Amino acid sequence: MMTKFMLDGALNPDLLEKLNSAGRVVLDWFEDLFEGRGASGKPASSRTHFLFR
Amino acid sequence: MLADRAFVSLGFWHRAQYLSDIQWMRRRSGFAAGGRVFATDSFRPTRIWPSTRLKITMVSPGTFSDLKDRERKNRKNLMIDAAERVFASKPFDEVSMRDIASEAGISHATIYRYFPDQQTLFVDALVRGVEQLRSLLEEAVAGNRDAPVDTAADAFIGFLSEKITISR
Numbered sequence: 001m002m003t004k005f006m007l008d009g010a011l012n013p014d015l016l017e018k019l020n021s022a023g024r025v026v027l028d029w030f031e032d033l034f035e036g037r038g039a040s041g042k043p044a045s046s047r048t049h050f051l052f053r
Numbered sequence: 054m055l056a057d058r059a060f061v062s063l064g065f066w067h068r069a070q071y072l073s074d075i076q077w078m079r080r081r082s083g084f085a086a087g088g089r090v091f092a093t094d095s096f097r098p099t100r101i102w103p104s105t106r107l108k109i110t111m112v113s114p115g116t117f118s119d120l121k122d123r124e125r126k127n128r129k130n131l132m133i134d135a136a137e138r139v140f141a142s143k144p145f146d147e148v149s150m151r152d153i154a155s156e157a158g159i160s161h162a163t164i165y166r167y168f169p170d171q172q173t174l175f176v177d178a179l180v181r182g183v184e185q186l187r188s189l190l191e192e193a194v195a196g197n198r199d200a201p202v203d204t205a206a207d208a209f210i211g212f213l214s215e216k217i218t219i220s221r
Contacts, residue, residue: 011172011176012172015172015173015176018176018180019176019179019180022179022180022183022184023183025183025187026183026186026187026190029187029190029191030205033194033201033202033205034202036201037201037202
């Protein structure tokens, strides 16, 4: 389902924002987790995004 | 407000039942009271025997609006469950709202009252999945504070494996 919209999907802006907001919540959660374990700044952010590659 | 609990003892219940029966017998036999005769068979108290101590639980009733919101949310969840099953069985482009309605056991028109189009349904399914993921992660980490990153990673991979329809 995710792949469909990543590759060739087109969402209307409101739905896109809704989806992005939900995604950001999980990314922020992981970033907080990494920062809590000593990583901060770019390393925490990079590790978080690595999970969703 | 927290739930209040009240217990009604069998003795109290029996007295209430007894008085109810007395009233019924008086009506049936044409018992005269205050110059008026009550003679009708239209009312017969229903006897419900409690198997054990009768427990009455009083829960904060909320409002009808709350109840409607909960019902609407439950219905939407059932439709999203059905949508996930349908999306898992065939490519996205071949899925129609009619397929999802059929899977959910509702009419084609009903589903449009909850989701105006397929994209909205799709996004709501994803958002619900993300909320479930976050709850799962929080629970997992709360249960193992010694190695939160490992625990979160395990929970994350487990979720993706289980919800492969959403994540792939």
